[in-house]
Amino acid sequence: MKKVLHSMLLLFIVFNLSGCIAVAVVSTAVSATTTVVGGAIDVVDAVTPDIIDDEDEDDEGGDKE
8 A cells, every 4th residue: 555655656756847847948938939039030130221211201201291
């Protein structure tokens, strides 16, 4: 009986730890992906010039004609 309880306790601990490890791995992967994507967006923002729509700029300034 004692051996069965020991086995059940070990299985319970292993299942709980495996869940925690899986959550930690997924969390780390998401964090790394977010960092990489954020860095890529910063690079694209730095490399590409801002596109200004001249028509929108004229509408905001009022009629200049």
